[in-house]
Amino acid sequence: MAEVQRRVAAELDRLGPVIDELGARFADAGEELALVGGPVRDAMLGRLQNDLDFATSARPDVTERLLKGWADAIWDMGRDFGTIGARFGPWQVEITTYRSESYDPSSRKPDVDFGDSLAGDLGRRDFTVNAMAVSVPGRVFEDPHGGLLDLAERTLRTPGRPEDSFSDDPLRMMRAARFAAQLGFTVAPEVVAAMTRMAGRIEIISAERVRDELVKLVCAPHPRLGLTLLVETGLAEHVLPELPALALERDEHHRHKDVYEHTLTVLEQTIDQEERLGGEPDFVSRFAALMHDVGKPRTRRFESGGVVTFHHHDVVGAKITRKRMRALRFANAEIDAVARLVELHLRFHGYGSGEWTDSAVRRYVRDAGDQLERLHILTRADCTTRNERKAARLRRTYDELEARIARLSEEEELAAIRPDLDGNQIMSILGIGPGREVGEAYSWLLELRMDEGPKSAAEAEAALRQWWADRQA
Structure with a gap:
């Protein structure tokens, strides 16, 4: 407990320029002010932060008036909920009038009523560890619901x-x-x-x-x-619902993995590799790990000899992922990124022990696009076998694939792979104007580039002319 008290005192000293000055302003105006919720909890956990939440007896108009002349910037988007926001140096503060809020059984929006006491405000908070406060400027600790004990436990x-x-x-x-x-x-x-x-x-x-x-x-x-x-x-x-659906009933011979537990392990192994993306939590990678096998329940088949198959669960899973993320109102860019990873997560298993041609490697890179690094992570994380020899073999094989991608990228700029001729050159060579045929020629040249690698302008022109002549024959 002494250590907690020391941490809190040190954090309150760090926040002194905010809490003491603001507290004095509100007290001089006859209003109460208290640091509440997450900042108090995090101070006790030793987690420093500059986003501060306050509760006050003051109504929003009064709060806004008291902030003027002190804050560097003020905003009132939360005024209807009793909240006025401000910035002071490196600190962001939100000051909310004591309140109580509740939902009508059929409503999605809370009814907000202003309260008249800190105790009442703390009583309506979600958890006891978030229902602690420090009244300012006196720095008096308030814990009416035993949050400190729950925090310790x-x-x-x-x-x-x-x-x-x-x-x-x-x-x-x-x-x-x-x-x-x-x-x-x-x-x-x-x-x-x-x-x-x-x-x-x-x-x-x-x-x-x-x-x-x-x-x-x-x-x-x-x-x-x-x-x-x-x-x-x-x-x-x-x-x-796709997550609990992964807890498939196992067949009587236990010949397939627990997909739910496998998925959680893949998620954790994805997190272990996030340094490849800079080290910060990466939602796209994590959610792709969570959704990568959601197509399995729908595609599971029991075949002779007790064999269980999940053919095309990658494609089905990508469709399910898109549907779920749309229902949750995710941005299209996030939906596209996660769904692409789900759809491609099995592609590597066709690599065997290195049988892919350079053409297949190019297509792997092209199809992954800007999600290639995340695809590397997901593919590696998807190996949860307890057979260490098998796991080591898969790691070595994927190391080899990444090395081939790096080599080809250095030689051919795979990340920006395009046909060797652009649309204007195609029209000039073939003597045609804009239209469907230009697009078809462009697509054919792209496939040629994938299959045979980069060509000189003369080689590409000769190949294009031959393709065009064959079309006209």
Whole structure:
């Protein structure tokens, strides 16, 4: 406990230019102000941050007035919810009037009522570890719901009955899974039970809010914890049903892998390789790992001799992935990137022990496009065999493929691969104007480039003229 007190004191000293000055401004105006939620929790965990949340007795108009002359910039997009934002040097602050909010059973939007006390405001927060506060400028610690003890025990618990909390805002069930993934905390049994009973209530929450929580969960340090909680409580059936569907019933001879556990392992092995992308959490890679086998339930077939097959699950999985990501309102660029990785994740297995021609390697690079590095990661992560000899062989073979790609890229600029002649040259050589035939010629030259590698302008022109003559014959 002494160490926690030391960390908090040091963090409050670091934040002094913000919390002391703001606290004095509000106090002089007869208003209360308190640092609340995540910043207080993170100070106790030793996690420094410059995004600060405050709760106040002041109404938004008063808050805005008190910020003028102090903040470098002020914005009020959250005014309807009682929130005024500001920037002061390196700090971003959001100051929200004490409030209580709840959902009508059939509504996706909260009804917001302003409250009149810090205790009431803390009581409506999602978890006890987020229901602690430091009143300023006096720096008085407030913990009416035992958040400090839960923080020490690394447990997520709600300030009141979890059923009441989740009824007020069903998205808090998703947040429980997200905080478990972010902090590595255990969710209290009564909270898990309430999530299980009330899982269907998540349906009233907008797809965009669910998506945002899912992204934070997947990008957290321990996503397996959060995803497992979603599956075990039944929430995943409503927000990402493809995940629990991977827990296929195994055939009586146990001749195929547990696809669900395999998927979580692939996710973790993807995370282990993120230094290839700069080291930061990469949602596209992680979500592709999570979705790469979602086509298996639909394509599973039992054949003679107890053999289980999943033919074309890559193509089917890519379609399922697109449909799910559209339903969650992801941007088209993210949808395209993840779906492409899902569709290509099996391509390497046709490489054998190196039988691909240079042409096949070029096509692999072309089809991966700007997702090539992520495809390398996913393909490597997809090896979860316990047979170390087999795993080592696959690693060596993929090392060889990457080396061939590097060599060809250096020789031929694979990343920017194009035909040896452009559209204007094609029209000039063939004496034709813009139209379908130019596109067909361009496509043919691209395939030629893939099959035979780069050619000189003279060689490409001769090949094109021959192709054109054969067409006219």
